[in-house]
Each structure stands twice: as structure tokens, then as C-alpha cells.
Amino acid sequence: MSERKVLNKYYPPDFDPCKIPKLKLPKDRQYVVRLMAPFNMRCKTCGEYIYKGKKFNARKETVMNELYMGLPIFRFYIKCTRCLAEITFKTDPENTDYAMEHGATRNFQAEKLLEEEEKRIVQDREEEELNNPMKVLENRTKDSKMEMEVLENLQELKELNQRQAQVDFEGMIDRYRDFEKREKEREKEEDERETKEMLDRALVKRLRDSDSDSEKEEEDSSGSQAKKPSTDKPTDILTTLKPTEALGSSAGGVKKAKVETWERSVGTLGGKGALGLLVVRKKPAATFLKPRPVAAASAPTSQTDSKASTTDSKNASKPVTTQNGSSSLSLLGAYSDSDSNDSE
Numbered sequence: 001m002s003e004r005k006v007l008n009k010y011y012p013p014d015f016d017p018c019k020i021p022k023l024k025l026p027k028d029r030q031y032v033v034r035l036m037a038p039f040n041m042r043c044k045t046c047g048e049y050i051y052k053g054k055k056f057n058a059r060k061e062t063v064m065n066e067l068y069m070g071l072p073i074f075r076f077y078i079k080c081t082r083c084l085a086e087i088t089f090k091t092d093p094e095n096t097d098y099a100m101e102h103g104a105t106r107n108f109q110a111e112k113l114l115e116e117e118e119k120r121i122v123q124d125r126e127e128e129e130l131n132n133p134m135k136v137l138e139n140r141t142k143d144s145k146m147e148m149e150v151l152e153n154l155q156e157l158k159e160l161n162q163r164q165a166q167v168d169f170e171g172m173i174d175r176y177r178d179f180e181k182r183e184k185e186r187e188k189e190e191d192e193r194e195t196k197e198m199l200d201r202a203l204v205k206r207l208r209d210s211d212s213d214s215e216k217e218e219e220d221s222s223g224s225q226a227k228k229p230s231t232d233k234p235t236d237i238l239t240t241l242k243p244t245e246a247l248g249s250s251a252g253g254v255k256k257a258k259v260e261t262w263e264r265s266v267g268t269l270g271g272k273g274a275l276g277l278l279v280v281r282k283k284p285a286a287t288f289l290k291p292r293p294v295a296a297a298s299a300p301t302s303q304t305d306s307k308a309s310t311t312d313s314k315n316a317s318k319p320v321t322t323q324n325g326s327s328s329l330s331l332l333g334a335y336s337d338s339d340s341n342d343s344e
Helices: 110-130 135-164 169-226 262-266 304-316 329-343
Strands: 032-035 041-043 055-068 070-080 086-092 097-102 105-107
Touching: 097 105, 110 135
Parallel strands: none
Antiparallel strands: 032 055, 041 105, 055 070, 070 086, 086 097
């Protein structure tokens, strides 16, 4: 596949540029170009105004037998936007401008005409002074005289204005000083007022902050009194056991405590639930009290009686759990009854 943008072309070995036929075109042929109107103009046929910068599809041709210092001059053909009349203008390299030729008139040429007239006067004067030194002296004398007259007229106008105006310069200066003094006082008062307002706002804000702080302290103190800190933890149920309440020393045994809802689902270490299977409790040995011998008829001493009473009270206060899990309070009660019968 060939390249889209080719820089080097292929020339065969037998290529001869002399054999290429030359294109013969007329010298006054026209080209279609896109241009903008170089100046404001008005159509002579319908009076339509064509403003500078309006775009046209124009025909361009080279003017025959017209050159300016070897530069060719070009002519352009456009049509009026209203009546389609043909308008022509050509380049003016001498003045770096365009010259109107046919079909319209150029507008706003007063300034250009004035400049051209001034240039013409200066050019004529230079030509006169070129070979006539007396003319140079006369022109200089005229210029100096005209300058002195202009200065005298200006001075007379200044004096006339001063006589008619009668301006009190001292009074103007005093009024200006008074005005500056009042402005300074006003600025000082405004600064003081703004400073006072800022201090008042800061004081009010500080008071509001102190009030809010005191209210927060009161709320915190009241909240701490109302709410008691809870030291219970969710894991306490795994390590604590509820003490069983003994209803009495009857032979019927001890009544079991009421089981809570959360204990049913979680269980305790002592229960037979899922958690009870994980911990194995040590089985305590069953304790039995030996009955006293009947032959001991003699009265015991005070010390032995006190020791026996203390041991009985301790054993009665401590429940003993047997292998089948039932309380030993009933056994203690039975032994205490038998002892009392023997003593009698």
C-alpha cells in the first residue's frame, strides 16, 4: 500500500522533462478568489452600502502594461449584493492601498484627502526651497513670526480668563484642608465604632460559651447520678453459679431455683446442657457423722461440748452434695435428730 503523503516520486530511467508539453495560458486570464471588501463603498446603481470586511467571490486579473517599480497591479471584479452590478477596484502599491475604479464610490475619504493635501503642500515647499536659498529664509521668517503670534494670543487668553474668573486660591486651599480634616475625623469615628462592635460581639460570644459549658456540666452530673455503672459482663454467666435457696431442714430436700430464659438457651456450667459437657466438676466425697456411743453417760466437759456444737453448726450451714447431685441437708437433719434422742 502506497503512502498517503508522498514526498519523493519515482522517475523512470528514460524520463525526459523536455518531452512534457508546456501549458499555454493567456496572460490576461482571470482567477476566482475569495476576498473581503478593502474599504467602505456605495453602489452607483442602487445606492447600496457595502461595508469594509464583507466577503465576496471575486475574479482577479493582472492589469496589462501597468507596473509600479516592477510590481504588477491586480484588478478585482465583484458584484453588488443588491442589484448585482459589477464593481471593480485595483491595487495601489504606491500608497499601500486600493484604488476605486468603476461601479461605486469610496466613502469616508475626508481624512485621506486631508493627508494627501498636506503631503502635496510639504512636497511643493521642499521643491521651491531646493534651488532658492532666499525662499528658505522667507519661510523661516514666516514660521518664527507665526509662532510669536500664537504665543501672544495664548498669553492674552490666559490673562482674560484670570480677570473674569477671579478665583480665590487661598480660599480653595483652606476648603480643601477642612475637607481633609473632616474626612480624617469621620474615618477615625468609623474605626472606633467598628472596634467597639467587635469587642461587644466577642464578649457576648464568650458569655454564651460559658453558659453552654455550665449547662453541659449540670447535664453530665445529673446523668451520672441517674445512670449507675454496670459492671456485669456477658461472659459472667459462664463462671458464676446461682446459690440454691434451702427452704428448710425437712427430709423433702431443697427446692430448685427458677430457671431464666437466657439460662435455658445458654446453660450453666453445672447444668446438663451443651456447656455442661465441656467442664467436668470434681466429685466431692460424701461426709457422714458418726453417732456418739451410748455408754458415754458421764457429763462432758465444757470445752468438748462447745467444740461439738461449733462443728454441728458448720456442717449444718454447708450443704454437702452427694454423687447423685442431691443435697446432704436431709442427712444432716436426720443425724442431728438421732443425737438429740441419745442425749435424752
